[in-house]
Amino acid sequence: MSLGKLLERILQLVPVLLGVSLIVFVMMALTPGDPVQIMIGDQSITPEQEAELRRGLGLDRPLVERFFVFIGNAVQFDFGTSFYHRRPVGEVIAERLPATIELSLVALIVALVTAIPLGVLAAIKKNSIFDRLATVGSLLGVSLPGFWFGILLLMLFAVHLQILPVSGRIGFSSEVPTVTGFLLIDTLLAGNLRAFGDACRHILLPAITLGLPMTAILMRVTRTSMLEVLRQDYVTFADAKGLSRRRVLFRHALKNALIPTVSVAAIETGSLLGGNMIVETVFGWPGLGRLVVESIFLRNYPLVQAAVLFYAVTYVLLNFVADILYTVLNPRVKL
Amino acid sequence: MTQTLLDVRGLRTVFETRAGRVCAVDGVDVTVQRGECLGVVGESGSGKSVTFSSVMGLVKSPGRVDEGTISFDGRDLRALSPAEMRAVRGRDIAMTMQDALTALNPALTVGEQIAEVLEAHDETLPPRGAARRAAIRAKSVEMLGLVGIPSAENRLRQYPHEFSGGMRQRIMIAIALACRPKLLIADEPTTALDVTIQAQVLELISDIRARLGMSVVLITHDLGVVAEHCDRVMVMYAGQVVEEGPTAQVIGDPQHPYTQGLLASIPRPGLRGQPIRPIEGQVPDLIGLAPQCRFYSRCTRRTDACLAPVEMRAAGPNRRARCILIEEDRA
Numbered sequence: 109m110s111l112g113k114l115l116e117r118i119l120q121l122v123p124v125l126l127g128v129s130l131i132v133f134v135m136m137a138l139t140p141g142d143p144v145q146i147m148i149g150d151q152s153i154t155p156e157q158e159a160e161l162r163r164g165l166g167l168d169r170p171l172v173e174r175f176f177v178f179i180g181n182a183v184q185f186d187f188g189t190s191f192y193h194r195r196p197v198g199e200v201i202a203e204r205l206p207a208t209i210e211l212s213l214v215a216l217i218v219a220l221v222t223a224i225p226l227g228v229l230a231a232i233k234k235n236s237i238f239d240r241l242a243t244v245g246s247l248l249g250v251s252l253p254g255f256w257f258g259i260l261l262l263m264l265f266a267v268h269l270q271i272l273p274v275s276g277r278i279g280f281s282s283e284v285p286t287v288t289g290f291l292l293i294d295t296l297l298a299g300n301l302r303a304f305g306d307a308c309r310h311i312l313l314p315a316i317t318l319g320l321p322m323t324a325i326l327m328r329v330t331r332t333s334m335l336e337v338l339r340q341d342y343v344t345f346a347d348a349k350g351l352s353r354r355r356v357l358f359r360h361a362l363k364n365a366l367i368p369t370v371s372v373a374a375i376e377t378g379s380l381l382g383g384n385m386i387v388e389t390v391f392g393w394p395g396l397g398r399l400v401v402e403s404i405f406l407r408n409y410p411l412v413q414a415a416v417l418f419y420a421v422t423y424v425l426l427n428f429v430a431d432i433l434y435t436v437l438n439p440r441v442k443l
Numbered sequence: 444m445t446q447t448l449l450d451v452r453g454l455r456t457v458f459e460t461r462a463g464r465v466c467a468v469d470g471v472d473v474t475v476q477r478g479e480c481l482g483v484v485g486e487s488g489s490g491k492s493v494t495f496s497s498v499m500g501l502v503k504s505p506g507r508v509d510e511g512t513i514s515f516d517g518r519d520l521r522a523l524s525p526a527e528m529r530a531v532r533g534r535d536i537a538m539t540m541q542d543a544l545t546a547l548n549p550a551l552t553v554g555e556q557i558a559e560v561l562e563a564h565d566e567t568l569p570p571r572g573a574a575r576r577a578a579i580r581a582k583s584v585e586m587l588g589l590v591g592i593p594s595a596e597n598r599l600r601q602y603p604h605e606f607s608g609g610m611r612q613r614i615m616i617a618i619a620l621a622c623r624p625k626l627l628i629a630d631e632p633t634t635a636l637d638v639t640i641q642a643q644v645l646e647l648i649s650d651i652r653a654r655l656g657m658s659v660v661l662i663t664h665d666l667g668v669v670a671e672h673c674d675r676v677m678v679m680y681a682g683q684v685v686e687e688g689p690t691a692q693v694i695g696d697p698q699h700p701y702t703q704g705l706l707a708s709i710p711r712p713g714l715r716g717q718p719i720r721p722i723e724g725q726v727p728d729l730i731g732l733a734p735q736c737r738f739y740s741r742c743t744r745r746t747d748a749c750l751a752p753v754e755m756r757a758a759g760p761n762r763r764a765r766c767i768l769i770e771e772d773r774a
């Protein structure tokens with residue numbers, strides 16, 4: 109990838125971010141509900157105090173002015189102060205981020221580890237009972253609402269069988285010092301295997317719930333591309349060379365079949381972000397997704413705006429990663 | 444050790460399609476002697492590739508070998524287990540595919556694609572470690588050198604797309620020959636190549652055949668190629684062999700009306716480089732064929748007697764043809 113292309117990508121980001129900011133601004137303004145009223149709740153304060161509060165939050169200015177102030181500050185990486193936390197938005201988001209990244213990565217790993225073998229198996233055993241079941245399963249996987257599936261898992265494993273925790277990232281008794289913010293790593297760094305196990309038990313259900321649609325999609329992609337690749341001459345030629353079945357399937361076929369799978373996985377990781385809001389809320393996961401949901405209810409404008417910008421940047425970057433992976437995996441495409 | 448290397452009897456390969464059962468190969472006999480080059484000609488769709496895919500055990504679903512015996516070097520290939528068959532493929536019988544541009548794996552280096560076939564079959568290699576890797580490397584370089592790819596050492600790390608079409612054809616041949624097979628099946632090794640490269644590739648195959656003493660089956664559309672390189676020739680039509688015999692005799696004095704038609708469409712004596720010009724009419728649909736002579740609809744010499752099944756007949760010493768006009772007593 110040349111430097112010029114990289115710059116081009118970064119420049120392309122500018123209109124995207126501007127557009128996204130504008131849309132969020134307008135949507136938040138159109139949503140009924142007033143942050144000041146929500147903050148006041150049922151406390152009794154004078155109209156003067158209320159006006160003072162409004163001025164303090166900058167909400168007395170017209171919408172257009174607020175938008176330009178926001179953009180002006182944002183380009184200097186200043187996203188304002190969270191109404192609710194009374195602290196810089198960047199700080200609040202940074203605190204919540206490791207939990208979300210950890211959950212997303214585990215979901216991604218769960219999805220890859222289940223989808224690829226299932227997809228390959230479905231392709232090899234095309235039209236078998238297994239293949240048909242996998243097709244139905246993946247259809248359900250993409251169409252089931254995440255919160256519904258999550259609650260189902262919760263009821264089964266946490267409430268009914270009581271073998272997994274209901275919510276949170278780790279039990280109180282397993283707290284370890286924060287180093288990276290990723291509990292799966294921090295517990296290991298602390299040498300506390302029991303706490304690590306506890307963290308694993310906490311992350312399992314949310315990661316499965318979050319990764320389910322992705323698993324379904326990746327399985328379909330793997331199956332389709334594997335079937336396509338198995339028809340290719342180079343697979344027949346590999347067979348004609350008398351190579352072992354394992355080598356033909358995994359070295360010759362899968363290496364090519366995974367090219368689309370990996371690209372789609374990188375792009376779909378962006379859509380995990382959307383899923384995070386629901387899954388984190390269902391499982392009480394203290395990450396960015398839940399923070400955004402709470403902030404929307406509180407009309408905590410600065411935080412929602414900053415978080416959405418963050419999502420947009422991440423999404424574009426992941427697409428970029430998908431492109432790079434595609435070129436790396438495919439020797440025919442020159443960087 | 445008998446002189447016959449490959450002996451196929453009554454081969455029948457069918458494809459189950461939505462439209463019905465396609466009988467792509469129907470009652471084909473093939474014999475290849477040791478050290479011999481057999482040419483296989485016939486129009487597109489006549490079953491040349493399917494016949495030899497069947498020999499290799501490479502017919503994929505929805506196709507299958509339905510009937511017949513395939514005996515190679517004294518072994519019944521159809522009775523072998525998949526693992527035993529894998530040991531034969533690439534080591535005893537090697538194949539080059541019709542389309543060299545798609546036969547090499549785009550995601551693997553050329554070096555790896557040569558090395559893996561040695562890895563799978565070559566028992567002369569050191570058992571493991573650096574010595575084994577070095578031996579594989581040396582052999583790979585030797586094979587690429589043999590097919591005329593210069594500075595092979597540096598090219599092992601490259602991917603197929605970094606080579607020209609002619610070079611990829613050579614690489615495929617190098618891979619096929621890496622384990623010194625007893626039989627090479629070369630499926631149209633020169634299509635998609637320009638004329639000079641065509642000649643080079645064919646020279647190369649003939650040359651290596653002479654040096655290694657292997658047998659070659661050369662599938663081609665080009666009767667000139669057959670005349671120049673093959674000891675015997677087999678003409679296929681609609682899934683059957685219609686004529687078979689020593690090249691000079693078949694080309695000099697074709698017995699079957701189809702072979703006669705093929706040859707008539709080529710200006711002689713300059714046979715070389717001429718593609719087969721189609722004969723009037725069309726190949727019959729391979730689904731639900733009538734028992735009659737398959738060439739009936741296109742034959743200028745047909746009679747009602749041709750509506751009965753027509754078997755292969757001896758048309759001279761070492762010659763056979765599938766036509767009622769052949770008088771058996773000439774043999």
Ligand SMILES: Nc1ncnc2c1ncn2[C@@H]1O[C@H](COP(=O)(O)OP(=O)(O)OP(=O)(O)O)[C@@H](O)[C@H]1O
Pocket residue numbers: 458460465467485486487488489490491492493494505506541729
């Ligand atoms: N996968 C398949 N499904 C259905 N029918 C097939 C399949 N493969 C081959 N056939 C049938 O087998 C017949 C013979 O095919 P084959 O590839 O052997 O022809 P060929 O003589 O090699 O022709 P060409 O000169 O074009 O390579 C075809 O006409 C086709 O009807």
Ligand code: SF4
Pocket residue numbers: 699700701736737738739742743744745746749753765766767768
């Ligand atoms: S058998 Fe009859 S129809 Fe068939 S090739 Fe001979 S003469 Fe023609």
Ligand SMILES: [Mg+2]
Pocket residue numbers: 491492493541630
């Ligand atoms: Mg063919």
